[in-house]
Amino acid sequence: MRSIEELNRLREQARAEIRLRVEQPAVRIIIGSNTTAIAAGAREVSRVALEEAAKHQLELEIVHDSSVEDQAQPVVVVEKGEEKVYYGGVTAAAMREIFSQHILGNRIVSNLLLRK
Amino acid sequence: MAFYRSHVLVCAGTGCISSGCKAVEEAFRRELDNHNLSDEVKIVKTGCFGFCRMGPIVIIYPEGAFYCQVTAEDVSELVEQHLIKGRIVERLLFRNPNEDKPAALFGDIEFYKKQKRIALRNCGVINPESIHEYIARDGYQALAKVLYYMKPEEVIDVVKKSGLRGRGGGGFPTGLKWEFAARAQGDQKYVVCNADEGDPGAFMDRSTLEGDPHSIIEAMAIAGYAVGASQGYVYVRAEYPVAVRRLRIAIEHARRLGLLGTNIFDSGFDFDIEIRLGAGAFVCGEETALLASIEGQRGMPRPRPPYPAVKGLWGKPTLINNVETFANIPPIILKGADWFASIGTENSKGTKVFALAGDVNNTGLVEVPMGTTLREIVYDIGGGIPDGKKFKAAQTGGPSGGCIPADYLDVPIDFESLQKIGSMMGSGGLIVMDEDTCMVDLALFFLEFTQDESCGKCIPCREGTKRMLEVLRRITQGKGRPGDIELLEELAEMVSKASLCGLGQTAPNPVLSTLKYFRDEYEAHIYEKRCPAGVCKALVDYTIDANKCRGCTLCAKACPVGAISGEVRKPHQIDPDKCIKCGACIEKCPFGAIER
Numbered sequence: 001m002r003s004i005e006e007l008n009r010l011r012e013q014a015r016a017e018i019r020l021r022v023e024q025p026a027v028r029i030i031i032g033s034n035t036t037a038i039a040a041g042a043r044e045v046s047r048v049a050l051e052e053a054a055k056h057q058l059e060l061e062i063v064h065d066s067s068v069e070d071q072a073q074p075v076v077v078v079e080k081g082e083e084k085v086y087y088g089g090v091t092a093a094a095m096r097e098i099f100s101q102h103i104l105g106n107r108i109v110s111n112l113l114l115r116k
Numbered sequence: 117m118a119f120y121r122s123h124v125l126v127c128a129g130t131g132c133i134s135s136g137c138k139a140v141e142e143a144f145r146r147e148l149d150n151h152n153l154s155d156e157v158k159i160v161k162t163g164c165f166g167f168c169r170m171g172p173i174v175i176i177y178p179e180g181a182f183y184c185q186v187t188a189e190d191v192s193e194l195v196e197q198h199l200i201k202g203r204i205v206e207r208l209l210f211r212n213p214n215e216d217k218p219a220a221l222f223g224d225i226e227f228y229k230k231q232k233r234i235a236l237r238n239c240g241v242i243n244p245e246s247i248h249e250y251i252a253r254d255g256y257q258a259l260a261k262v263l264y265y266m267k268p269e270e271v272i273d274v275v276k277k278s279g280l281r282g283r284g285g286g287g288f289p290t291g292l293k294w295e296f297a298a299r300a301q302g303d304q305k306y307v308v309c310n311a312d313e314g315d316p317g318a319f320m321d322r323s324t325l326e327g328d329p330h331s332i333i334e335a336m337a338i339a340g341y342a343v344g345a346s347q348g349y350v351y352v353r354a355e356y357p358v359a360v361r362r363l364r365i366a367i368e369h370a371r372r373l374g375l376l377g378t379n380i381f382d383s384g385f386d387f388d389i390e391i392r393l394g395a396g397a398f399v400c401g402e403e404t405a406l407l408a409s410i411e412g413q414r415g416m417p418r419p420r421p422p423y424p425a426v427k428g429l430w431g432k433p434t435l436i437n438n439v440e441t442f443a444n445i446p447p448i449i450l451k452g453a454d455w456f457a458s459i460g461t462e463n464s465k466g467t468k469v470f471a472l473a474g475d476v477n478n479t480g481l482v483e484v485p486m487g488t489t490l491r492e493i494v495y496d497i498g499g500g501i502p503d504g505k506k507f508k509a510a511q512t513g514g515p516s517g518g519c520i521p522a523d524y525l526d527v528p529i530d531f532e533s534l535q536k537i538g539s540m541m542g543s544g545g546l547i548v549m550d551e552d553t554c555m556v557d558l559a560l561f562f563l564e565f566t567q568d569e570s571c572g573k574c575i576p577c578r579e580g581t582k583r584m585l586e587v588l589r590r591i592t593q594g595k596g597r598p599g600d601i602e603l604l605e606e607l608a609e610m611v612s613k614a615s616l617c618g619l620g621q622t623a624p625n626p627v628l629s630t631l632k633y634f635r636d637e638y639e640a641h642i643y644e645k646r647c648p649a650g651v652c653k654a655l656v657d658y659t660i661d662a663n664k665c666r667g668c669t670l671c672a673k674a675c676p677v678g679a680i681s682g683e684v685r686k687p688h689q690i691d692p693d694k695c696i697k698c699g700a701c702i703e704k705c706p707f708g709a710i711e712r
Contacts, residue, residue, distance in 0.1 A: 011251050063178060
């Protein structure tokens, strides 16, 4: 270790490793995960969300929640601050779209929208 | 960098290791593998969460669900329900006593609500074997700050102004100690970390080394810069294998990143650390005995002055601080002296870690601001006394300290207040005792310990504690004589005044303080041949009340020595010659017919 800048760079990298434990992130993705949702592909959707988050190095939280009730499983809820947007019938491809449109671009994907 | 959606924190402190955390961790690896979750969920082995009674403890983030007493059999349910379906497994959550709903989160648990964690800030949060996770929590920032922006005198000034006092027992102002070592002349100086934790029941130093070893390394380097030392030693007992292993790993990682070694941060400052293992002698916690032991000599104290700050290891100026003291240094440097001085009481700043043990519901490690009352620690954090029994006293300071009776439950605890009521802070052991404790027996227990640990160098300690022990033994055996109390007091005064080191000087404290607050119990033992708490076996007789006994035979079956006889449905009798007074019959009797 030769400089404080080097230490700070390392700290920024390392913070990402423990962020989950110590901070509330700005964005939360809730994946409906009851039995119906899992049968309809919720785990694949969750994996895609994780892949995308890693690809874009985003500070967000992905949680599974079996209490999200809806006919159109898998349901994905995107939570940004106070705003909660519900999407239904989300496939792996749709999850990628939600990522590029809504999470990165702040545009709601209207054809998947259940409610706000 | 790998991205995980969930972290499973498994406590890997010594407490949880003995309650089976390794099997839990392995089960998690297996189950995650079976469900193809290994690249979605990360398992993190952490240091001690402090709530050892509830171990093994598992916390799952991002929810922060606090699961306790988890077994390997519970793991598949946790993976299938929590990690896949997002359902919190309620039956494994902690329940505060007297509440129907389980406390889902860390912060909802009474045990943690009143705590303030400075020394233990990273324990149970990070993986102690990862220097990256320590750096993520602002690790080594304090070292960088002093090497970049502060002169050694300025560092000492901050420590002085913070009001930090030694956490190992004496409570000597840390900044002053640093100043003495800095002023001392010498071509070579040393920094020593005293991790020879010896008080029965105290384990805060072990937990800090196990859970956050880098905080000690960083603090020792800061101290080295402040006093002008380039070499550090950690003196830790070999009975702490987990702590030693994690410290070794941490030193190795710090060297690899250049945070130990030569020219740290390109500042020209060199510092390195070596570990010295102790064999677990209590006297080696005394600083001069500790230094002798590091030098490879027999662990025996020598007279002071000269103090180690002037003439220490191999005759060179040496700064010695305790583990918990060091753990406070990095936050003080980063957040400033004023921040630290704003916590605690007038003359005792900051927090103190206590090892809560004995007759209390929530045993474990707690860190509270100085000035917290014993009542808050025992009842709010500790959850009160088990089985609805009454609080009798608490022992602080281990075998060097004294007892605090119920009258002083509301005294704010700090260095001065404890001394005033005849006890001491010590290293932070806190043993709670309920109404069934015999105070003479308690004094005997601690004196047996100090007598056993006396190194034998000076006569007052070697002989005095032995004589005191003889007197105490005969009192508990029903052979106490009139004048024994006075004899104990006389011996106690002599031992504490004439002994060479802290071990002997404080050894009579448990006797003196129990005499001060529970003299009537000593008198009952000596003059009435009666042990009021029913603990001292020689003074207890078990009898069966023939009017209450229904002849159910449960007591006879429970008796391990066959001392109880009688016909079914007729009153039973105890043969006093065979009875070993174990009390097994009392526990079994459904009619309360057995008296002692």
